Amino acid sequence: MTDAELIARAVVGSERHAFAELVRRHQSSVRACLRRLTAGDHGLADDLAQETFVLAWKHLGSFRQDARFSTWLYRIATNCWLAHNRKRKEALLGDADSEVADGEASDEIPGSGATSDHARGSALKLDMERAMGCLSEAERAAIVQCYHNDLSHEEAAYVLGCPVGTVKTHVHRAKQKLKAALAAWAD
Amino acid sequence: MNTDPARTDAPDDWLERALAADAIEHRAVHVDDAGFAARVMGALPAPAPLTRWQRPIRWTLAGVAGAAIAAAVPGFAADVAREVFRAIAAQPVSLASVAIVLAAVGAATLGAAAFVLDRD
Numbered sequence: 001m002t003d004a005e006l007i008a009r010a011v012v013g014s015e016r017h018a019f020a021e022l023v024r025r026h027q028s029s030v031r032a033c034l035r036r037l038t039a040g041d042h043g044l045a046d047d048l049a050q051e052t053f054v055l056a057w058k059h060l061g062s063f064r065q066d067a068r069f070s071t072w073l074y075r076i077a078t079n080c081w082l083a084h085n086r087k088r089k090e091a092l093l094g095d096a097d098s099e100v101a102d103g104e105a106s107d108e109i110p111g112s113g114a115t116s117d118h119a120r121g122s123a124l125k126l127d128m129e130r131a132m133g134c135l136s137e138a139e140r141a142a143i144v145q146c147y148h149n150d151l152s153h154e155e156a157a158y159v160l161g162c163p164v165g166t167v168k169t170h171v172h173r174a175k176q177k178l179k180a181a182l183a184a185w186a187d
Numbered sequence: 188m189n190t191d192p193a194r195t196d197a198p199d200d201w202l203e204r205a206l207a208a209d210a211i212e213h214r215a216v217h218v219d220d221a222g223f224a225a226r227v228m229g230a231l232p233a234p235a236p237l238t239r240w241q242r243p244i245r246w247t248l249a250g251v252a253g254a255a256i257a258a259a260v261p262g263f264a265a266d267v268a269r270e271v272f273r274a275i276a277a278q279p280v281s282l283a284s285v286a287i288v289l290a291a292v293g294a295a296t297l298g299a300a301a302f303v304l305d306r307d
Binding site: 014016019020023024028031035046050054057124125147148150182185 | 201223231
């Protein structure tokens with residue numbers, strides 16, 4: 001049964017079983033996306049993912065199928081994450097230092113002759129995660145949607161609720177920052 | 188978009204490769220459900236119950252609809268009942284067959300009730 005058929009059942013017949021199947025199908029990608037956005041905070045990512053699906057259930061009738069269901073879910077998930085960050089910032093107002101992430105990549109240069117490819121890959125992954133921390137919310141979201149979720153710029157613009165040109169700008173700026181933070185990895 | 192061949196020609200080729208490799212690894216990871224879907228379903232808002240004024244209206248409408256159908260086809264219900272009775276009366280009736288019919292009706296009722304409760 002396709003997503004569209006399950007959505008129709010969930011909307012018209014209020015069939016929770018149909019929606020449960022949609023949750024099972026998409027939970028992995030939504031939770032993985034939120035884990036990226038929350039910089040690996042699995043607990044927070046799962047809380048936001050749950051909020052995402054509850055909101056999806058409430059607003060399923062307004063889903064016009066003008067995008068893939070997964071893209072629509074990414075949009076809700078990203079909005080949940082941004083709303084959570086706004087609330088957190090309000091709570092931490094005045095404590096500016098707590099919001100600044102340590103974006104500096106490791107000064108060590110892995111991948112020396114004795115280092116295996118696997119170890120090099122793991123080290124790059126760690127540095128990449130740390131470097132993602134120095135991006136702004138919009139830049140991080142743009143990178144996650146365009147690279148990790150493999151969306152086109154148009155789809156990413158739909159998810160982020162901004163023009164395509166803005167997405168491209170965010171991606172470009174993010175890559176400039178990543179390039180600087182990961183300069184040690186340049187060949 | 189990670190597979191765009193034009194990207195590999197860019198001077199920051201190494202960054203594209205790193206991002207692409209990270210993205211491929213990200214998509215390969217499957218997050219185990221581990222009860223997540225059940226938690227989501229438990230967190231969904233309960234279906235809105237019928238309000239006090241909706242219930243009598245629903246019963247009244249059902250009654251009106253039934254009466255309208257009966258009035259629209261006079262004699263139809265009586266004809267159906269007569270034919271059903273005639274068909275049953277023509278069958279040889281034994282205690283065992285009555286018991287089987289009762290058991291079948293009971294099982295069907297229980298099955299229907301379980302299905303409806305499960306759906307709600």
